[in-house]
Structure formats: structure tokens, C-alpha cells
Amino acid sequence: MLSPLKALLSQFFMPDGGGAMDDTRSLQLSTAVLLVEVMRADTHLTDIERTTIRQVLRSKFALSEEELAQLLARAQDTAQTANDYFRFTSAMNEQFTQPEKIQVIEHMWEVAYADGHIDANENHLISKIAGLLHVTHGEYIAAKMHAKAASQPLNV
Incomplete structure (x- = not known):
């Protein structure tokens, strides 16, 4: 019964000496959550999106x-339990x-383009995150175009 409360409190209070390792894990989790959110924003979940997330995280970290x-x-x-993106x-x-x-935004676009279709929810989410990350509109568009150019057409 106390473990949900303990988990909640541990999100807000870090033990002394947490240091760089906790920061690294926090950034890894933040990046992973945003990529998962792009996948969840699409109305059609696909394995190619999951694979893309795995590839991005493996190469980035x-x-x-x-x-x-x-x-x-x-x-x-x-x-699934996050109610906003601010903490990330x-x-x-x-x-x-x-x-x-900017690279995080580009990775989000890579996930969105992975299935060959950009859902309006994906577009909205990435735009929102770009604003929260203080990525300019020009940087946002450049990241989108770079991810689009790098995406491979699906062989059907």
C-alpha cells in the first residue's frame, strides 16, 4: 500500500548524492517518454515505430x-501516467x-515518419514539444525535413 506513495515521492525528492548518473537516467527516460508519446499519438500503432524508437535510443545512449x-x-x-510534458x-x-x-525533435519526427504516415496528433504533439524545448520554428521545420529525407519508403 505504501509503495505507490513511495514511488510518487521519489519522483519529487532525490536522495543526496544523486548526481550525474541520476541526471543521465532522467534524460534518457525523458527522451524515451517523448518518443513513446509520438508512437502513442498515432491512431495505428506499428512495430516499425517501436523498432525506430529502439534504434534511436540505442544509438543516442x-x-x-x-x-x-x-x-x-x-x-x-x-x-501512460504522465499528465503533462513539463517534467520531461x-x-x-x-x-x-x-x-x-533539436535532435530530440528530429528523433520524434523519425518515429512519426517510420510508418510512412503522419497523423495529425503526431504533428500536434511534436509541435507542442518543440515549443516547450524552445526550438524555433525554423529549427523545427529543418528537423522535420531532415527526418523526412532520411526516412525510407515502405516496401509494400
């Missing part, structure tokens, strides 16, 4: 398969450089 599986499971659980984007605003924040 150099995670082992076990670490990647744990991060994705935690990100999916967190995404505020961590990124504090720790990421502007090019890193």
Missing part, C-alpha cells in the same frame, strides 16, 4: 539490450544544448 528493454518498459509506464522538457532544457534539443 549506447545502451545494452537489457538496459534498453528496461528503459522502454519504464518509458511506456511513465507515458524542463530536464532537457536544463541539461541539453540547443542542437541536442
Whole structure:
């Protein structure tokens, strides 16, 4: 009965000495949650979107398969219970450089383009996150175009 309360409190209070490892894990989780949210925003969930998220996280954070599986499971659980994006984007605003924040937006577009179709909800979500990350409209469009150019057409 106390474990849900303990989990809630641990989100808001970090033990002393948390340091860089906690910051790194927080940024990894924040990035993973935003990518999962793009996948969830689409009305048609596909394996290609899940695969794209795995590839992005593996390359961005150099995670082992076990670490990647744990991060994705935690990100999916967190995404289902999150009621806003501020806690994820505020961590990124504090720790990421502007090019890193633009790269997050580009990765979100990669997930959106993975199934060959951009859903209006995906478009809205990525636009909203770009605003929260203080990514300019020009940077947002450039990230979108770069992700679109990099996406491979589906072989049907």
C-alpha cells in the first residue's frame, strides 16, 4: 500500500548524492517518454515505430539490450501516467544544448515518419514539444525535413 506513495515521492525528492548518473537516467527516460508519446499519438500503432524508437535510443545512449528493454518498459509506464510534458522538457532544457534539443525533435519526427504516415496528433504533439524545448520554428521545420529525407519508403 505504501509503495505507490513511495514511488510518487521519489519522483519529487532525490536522495543526496544523486548526481550525474541520476541526471543521465532522467534524460534518457525523458527522451524515451517523448518518443513513446509520438508512437502513442498515432491512431495505428506499428512495430516499425517501436523498432525506430529502439534504434534511436540505442544509438543516442549506447545502451545494452537489457538496459534498453528496461528503459522502454519504464518509458511506456511513465507515458501512460504522465499528465503533462513539463517534467520531461524542463530536464532537457536544463541539461541539453540547443542542437541536442533539436535532435530530440528530429528523433520524434523519425518515429512519426517510420510508418510512412503522419497523423495529425503526431504533428500536434511534436509541435507542442518543440515549443516547450524552445526550438524555433525554423529549427523545427529543418528537423522535420531532415527526418523526412532520411526516412525510407515502405516496401509494400
